Amino acid sequence: MKKAKHTNNNSLRRATRMWSPLFLGPVVIAFCIGFVWPFLQGIWLSLCQFKTISDAKFIGFGNYVKAFQDASFRHAFWYTALFAIVSLVIINVLAFAVAYVLTQGIKGSNLFRTVFFMPNLIGGIVLGYIWSMIFDGILSRWSTSILMDSKFGFWGLIILMCWQQIGYMMIIYIAGLQNVPGEMLEAARIDGATRWQTLFKVTIPNVMPSITICMFLSLTNGFKLFDQNLALTAGQPFTILPDGTTVKQTEMLALNIFNTFNTPSATSQGTAQAKAVIFFVLVAGLGLAQLAYTRKREVQQ
């Protein structure tokens, strides 16, 4: 019986294989155009000096050296890292708090959930414009603007990201909180645990998987941020270092790479591509760390 089933399954597979051009063809072709080829070419070009792809000349690791020597790139790295960590902490604390309150069975939970999630659907460029109008409306009372001070730009972007991301993280936390076994909460209550004890000793350990996912998500979101950064401040204000390089005070990594590609100089294209590879290694590293961590947890459970 088992053997018959096996051969049947095999013949099904064989029949399906004949149709592979139809099932796989479109995706494989598009995937090569949209990902595989640009990715490989990107790695190759990071080792070249080029203005257009056809005049690429192999120069080894020179571009990487230039990328690390670039003060604006180093500034963008630290600025991005600081932004990612600060936004991670604020977004997750607030999102968890909101999700916790919304799972207590209070009136109007559904309406609140709807409202909090709503900003998530508005695109980054549009968000940037909305908030730059609001911040400038507030700051104009002190006759300044969000473009004048990098502190305004930093906290402005944090507020914007909170507005956009809290609802998103809240959804994941709500799903996690609903999975906390009711008997455990009940047992804690009977044993006379206070509300805070229950929260820290029962609820939080049970939603650890959600917390991990949200932390990684907000960290990678912070590192990859582009649209909001471009639309809100586009890197302003600028300072010019003694050696002539311009450092854009609120420019994050993705925007820095974009701007380097658009700099009209003989070597900037190669440097930009090298920066892009460094950026890729950084972001992919975070992604793989997340994967490894979730795997480890799953095994433990």
Added chain:
Amino acid sequence: MNNKKTMSPERRRKAILSVVLAVICIIYVLPVLAVVINSFKLNTYVKTDTFALPTGEMWAGFDNFIKGMTFGNYPFADSVKYSVIITVLSTALILLCTSMAAWYIARVNSFFCKVLYFLCVFSMVVPFQMVMYTLSKTADRLKLNTPWTIPIVYLGFGAGLAIFMFVGFVKSIPLEIEEAAAIDGCGPLRTYFSVVLPMLKPTMISVGILEIMWVWNDYLLPSLVLNITKYRTIPIHIQYLKGSYGTVDLGATMALILLSIIPVIVFYLTCQKHIIKGVAAGAVKG
């Protein structure tokens, strides 16, 4: 007074939380309200009286909306049209092609399938900046720079997540159903379209929502791939308003922003359940 006395501490606590959240909710929608208010305000007052209602001399009526239609030397209606075309075509193409490929990968599971699947998962952690330059050049050379061909680029760059989600779901479908169909004389094509596809519906909705939200709001990819002078999507149009005039007419910009977020909010309110479910599914897996 009497009411307060009979209220248990637990109920009072919940009532207070409700009030606190209601206040936060109002604060949460204020930015959108600010857009509404300012889209009816004369440009000169947007910066100075951002939070005042557009009364008296500030009132611009629908002038901002009329001006916005041709604002930035580009008709707004065209950018709406192109945004819709690109979003609909890309989402349809991604759903059809990746679900077929995912079924094939999960069922045939040959060496090639494993490699392809690995590459798809890998592509999910690659940021767009990595392929930004080379992808735009490749797309340009292959003449994929129109709203009708850019869906191929979206299919290529967005295949990873969609395939990942579909493969996960197909693996949970029992093979017996497809075997029964095969015994009844269905070829692979018919098995896929009349047996597998209907079962994929919940995942289709989740993936579809994620792709719609991504493509509709995407700025960088279309701005690099499309021929900007001819084709602008809504995000591109709004971003280019800044550069096109010396001083930006903020009133008209807000009118356009309002017009561009109304469909998003309507879409959200009508498919809220699916959207929240889809986003949660994408986040947990991605």
